[in-house]
Amino acid sequence: MKSTGIVRSVDNLGRIVIPAELRNVLGIDKQEPLEIFINGDQIILQKYQPNTEKEEVIANLQKMAFNAKSPNVIETIDRAIKLIR
Structure with a gap:
């Protein structure tokens, strides 16, 4: 797994902002669905694919x-x- 060096806090509503630089590199557009996975104590976000x-x-x-x-x-x-x- 590659570290980005970016740290974000969870806000009062439980949200985390994915920085624009990462969204651009990964091709994540506004309103694009992401799938959430759990691997031990890790949370993994992935573009949703039917x-x-x-x-x-x-x-x-x-x-x-x-x-x-x-x-x-x-x-x-x-x-x-x-x-x-």
Whole structure:
């Protein structure tokens, strides 16, 4: 995980502002839905993708893995699929 060095406080209503620089770099537009995940004591924000799009990406990755010749490529694709799910 890469540190940005940016620290923000939670306001009285429980909100955190995502700095404009990060939103621009990550392509997060105003009113864009973000999905919230929990990993231990971490809160992870991710652009929301409907499950149909995720499943389509997974299916394409599985096809790529099936046609791949390199064990490293196959392992990387398998890891990507696990991360997406």
